[in-house]
Amino acid sequence: MKKHVITASVENHPGVLARIVGIISGRGYNIETLNVAPTQDPQVSRLTMQVPGDERVLEQVTKQLNKMVDVIKVTDLTQKRYLNRELVLVEVNAPSGKRAELIALADVFDARVVSVQKKSLTIQMVAERERVGDFLDLLRPYTIIDVSRSGVIAVARAD
Numbered sequence: 001m002k003k004h005v006i007t008a009s010v011e012n013h014p015g016v017l018a019r020i021v022g023i024i025s026g027r028g029y030n031i032e033t034l035n036v037a038p039t040q041d042p043q044v045s046r047l048t049m050q051v052p053g054d055e056r057v058l059e060q061v062t063k064q065l066n067k068m069v070d071v072i073k074v075t076d077l078t079q080k081r082y083l084n085r086e087l088v089l090v091e092v093n094a095p096s097g098k099r100a101e102l103i104a105l106a107d108v109f110d111a112r113v114v115s116v117q118k119k120s121l122t123i124q125m126v127a128e129r130e131r132v133g134d135f136l137d138l139l140r141p142y143t144i145i146d147v148s149r150s151g152v153i154a155v156a157r158a159d
Contacts, residue, residue, distance in 0.1 A: 003032060004051045004058045005084065005154050008065055009072040012038055012045040016070045020047065023064045029057055033086075033151030044072065048153050050129075081157040086129045087150040089114070090136065093143035094121040102142060109135045120145055 010016050017036055024031055033050040051061055058076060065074045094102050102121055103113060111125035125135055129152050136147065 001052045002054065002078070004053065004061075005077040005082065005152060006049050006051060006058075006061060006065070006074065007077060007154060008047045008049075008074045009039070010036075010045050010047055011070045011072065012043055013070070016045075017047070019068065019070065020065065023068065024051070024061055027060060027064065029053060029061055033149075035151040035153050048151070050152050075156065077154050077156055082154050083157055084128055084152050084154040085126055086132045086152050088125050088132050088136070089122060089148045090125075090139060090144055091115075091117075091120050091122045091146040092139050093119065093145055095119065098142060102139075105135075105138060111135065 008020075010020070021031065021034070030052055031049050032052055034047070035049075036045050036047045038044070039046050051057065053061075058078070062074050062076060065071050092102060099121065102123070106113060106123050106125070109125060109127070109131065111123050111127075113121050114124045115122035123139075125132060127135070132149065136144070
């Protein structure tokens with residue numbers, strides 16, 4: 001199933017995010033990732049979401065968003081050139097004999113150890129969502145204790 005990356009500029013005031021999520025989930029569509037933060041204009045926030053589904057799902061989600069008064073602009077980045085990043089913090093089991101391996105693996109992925117505990121390491125990584133997924137797949141044999149992902153953020157690239 002295709003994952004559509006949709007961004008929206010929205011008015012930055014209470015209740016906007018709840019209404020957006022309600023409209024989309026109320027129609028039976030899933031939001032796989034969601035990220036919202038103010039832009040350079042504190043009155044406007046940028047919402048980035050990843051929605052799985054076919055072209056019909058994409059069309060319905062963008063139509064519903066465009067109908068909302070608080071939504072300024074909606075952009076489907078899926079068919080455009082765009083940059084995306086995701087932040088992940090992952091705590092992984094790290095007995096003393098495996099720490100060097102884990103640190104080397106993190107280094108290969110341009111990730112870094114941000115915390116060292118007695119029996120684990122916490123690693124931070126910022127990369128494209130596919131690369132984050134690859135990194136997590138390689139960490140699974142070490143036993144992932146906890147993981148927190150920011151969700152995708154994205155911007156269109158100029159042609």
